[in-house]
Amino acid sequence: MSARDSILDALERILSDEGERAATLDAVAAHADVSKGGLLYHFPSKTALVDGLLARLKELGELDLEKMRASPDGPVHYYLASSKADGSALDRTLVAVARLALGGNTHAQGALEATRSDWLEAISEEVHDPAVAAVILLLGDGLYYGTLLTGEAEHPVTDEGLPDLPALLAVVDRLRPGA
Amino acid sequence: MSARDSILDALERILSDEGERAATLDAVAAHADVSKGGLLYHFPSKTALVDGLLARLKELGELDLEKMRASPDGPVHYYLASSKADGSALDRTLVAVARLALGGNTHAQGALEATRSDWLEAISEEVHDPAVAAVILLLGDGLYYGTLLTGEAEHPVTDEGLPDLPALLAVVDRLRPGA
């Protein structure tokens, strides 16, 4: 793996596990097994480091959008299933960027908004009622919010006494007359 | 207003508008128009300051829960309507605590989880299908997530091209056979 990628991986891990405040240059360098000077060679500043993460989100997001559109179960099921973060590369990046966005980083907010807008577009191709499409988008947001709260994708809020994904999908399907 | 309350107000405002990192003792004191020493007289440490905010959340949350149960439109409509943050005292506190929770503060995470659990209970009293109740809870989470992303309750994500609240409520009502 390239040094660049292992640095971004370390940044994601720290943002997910310990939050935005813990993601200092020192901590990222230590987790990536490079020196602080080495980190600053690859990313000249913290802003550049964050921009690197946002570029990764854009790349992974576009790949996922293709998979979403090509999914045999349709974009909606694919979207909701993937909203229960399962530890994929995109999930890890998304949680990390969300942490930055919720910490006030406006670039991260914009990147997330763009991704969400792509999702809504793909959902709307399958579900033509805009209100239903919005409900689905917001439901996915809610699922993501749960994993963001706990930080660790292993213990999402929805695992604590809430119904499982198939039950939620069944409810959503009742909103789609054609399904 | 008591000095204590104006300090907590200042903390909320900074957390909402600028994020967790900006909520330093200095900044809170300046916004509350007290000196840093004065702030530390009322709240001996930053942990005590945060605990003060969590106590306020508990208090406002219990009041809101009563209103939710007594609402003429039923708990579900009340819950979803209030999930689109409208600048109420509870909304401000909730957004602030969510910022802390998403920054990694485990006390704040627990306080939010307790509040969410109360909501689910109240929703379940009206909606007996647990999967539908979960969808409603998550939908509210999604609405909140939008206001958290932008930080300012004045420009929630759902205002940007998504249907308005009545349209969402109509969709949700289709899930409740008795409604």
Place this chain on the structure above:
DNA sequence: GTCTATAGGGTGATAGAC
């Protein structure tokens, strides 16, 4: 290419004046 050393500024917290 990767490292050490250090600058310059902000942080939470304490002691003590008034």
Place this chain on the structure above:
DNA sequence: GTCTATCACCCTATAGAC
């Protein structure tokens, strides 16, 4: 009760050795 002065610590970023 509220303030000023100050502490030791941690942050991002730079300069320059190897």
